[in-house]
Amino acid sequence: MAPREPDHVTIAADKLCFDASGRRILSDITLHSSARRIGVVGRNGSGKSTLARLVAGLLRPSGGSLRVAGHDMFRDRKAALRTVGVMFQNPEHQIIFPTVREEMAFGLRQMGQGKADAAATVLQVLDRFGKSHWIDAVVDQLSHGQKHLLCMMSVLAMRPRLLILDEPFAGLDIPTRLQLRRHLALADVAVLHVTHDPDDLQGYDEVFWLDQGRLRAVGPADTMLSEFAADMRRQGAADDLSRLAG
Numbered sequence: 507m508a509p510r511e512p513d514h515v516t517i518a519a520d521k522l523c524f525d526a527s528g529r530r531i532l533s534d535i536t537l538h539s540s541a542r543r544i545g546v547v548g549r550n551g552s553g554k555s556t557l558a559r560l561v562a563g564l565l566r567p568s569g570g571s572l573r574v575a576g577h578d579m580f581r582d583r584k585a586a587l588r589t590v591g592v593m594f595q596n597p598e599h600q601i602i603f604p605t606v607r608e609e610m611a612f613g614l615r616q617m618g619q620g621k622a623d624a625a626a627t628v629l630q631v632l633d634r635f636g637k638s639h640w641i642d643a644v645v646d647q648l649s650h651g652q653k654h655l656l657c658m659m660s661v662l663a664m665r666p667r668l669l670i671l672d673e674p675f676a677g678l679d680i681p682t683r684l685q686l687r688r689h690l691a692l693a694d695v696a697v698l699h700v701t702h703d704p705d706d707l708q709g710y711d712e713v714f715w716l717d718q719g720r721l722r723a724v725g726p727a728d729t730m731l732s733e734f735a736a737d738m739r740r741q742g743a744a745d746d747l748s749r750l751a752g
């Protein structure tokens with residue numbers, strides 16, 4: 507696989523809103539970012555996953571507009587398939603096939619690669635991750651962390667321009683998190699990463715901070731993360747339990 511120049515994908519939202527069950531979940535999100543590694547932070551229920559799903563084109567905006575690399579991800583599914591890859595918290599929700607070979611080939615076949623090309627790509631990607639010996643592995647026999655890595659490899663095999671991560675490291679032990687972070691740092695892809703753990707966002711360029719469905723701030727990752735952490739500590743120190751999220 508030929509190396510590719512680092513890509514920048516523009517995310518442009520203008521008064522983006524999302525409603526569900528008669529409730530406004532996201533309100534008036536306006537932002538424009540071409541940062542390569544973006545973190546999304548906010549308290550439980552602040553709308554982070556909803557924003558990630560909108561960017562992935564998995565949800566239809568209820569108002570305003572959202573374009574990713576110039577495309578409307580919800581309406582233009584072909585562009586979405588070429589542009590974004592998604593990794594969720596639970597690999598069990600993502601993996602469909604019983605073997606690593608089939609799982610990794612599936613997305614490539616969906617994108618139009620022939621059987622032989624898809625098989626060759628799977629081998630290349632496994633080799634790049636030092637996991638060639640996984641080719642015939644049975645998914646059920648992989649650990650939870652290994653399933654995460656399988657998801658990461660399957661998504662990256664499709665060479666998305668933007669990788670959307672929704673808490674993919676939650677519930678993993680520290681060595682597994684560190685290994686997956688290292689793989690991610692080496693991947694040649696722009697990233698939008700929803701997380702509660704500021705350590706996941708070290709070295710990131712920009713952070714979107716959501717608060718009760720609104721965009722509270724956007725800025726350089728280091729400044730945003732220290733402001734966010736200070737605010738979380740301040741809220742955690744308060745006695746008013748009625749203000750607990752959720």
Ligand SMILES: Nc1ncnc2c1ncn2[C@@H]1O[C@H](COP(=O)(O)OP(=O)(O)OP(=O)(O)O)[C@@H](O)[C@H]1O
Pocket residue numbers: 526527529531548549550551552553554555556557752
């Ligand atoms: N389809 C839906 N129907 C009703 N309510 C929804 C729906 N999707 C999200 N919500 C609500 O919208 C709010 C934001 O949810 P979302 O999952 O985007 O938040 P989050 O910031 O990712 O939260 P967490 O950190 O807890 O994962 C929550 O109160 C959630 O219950």
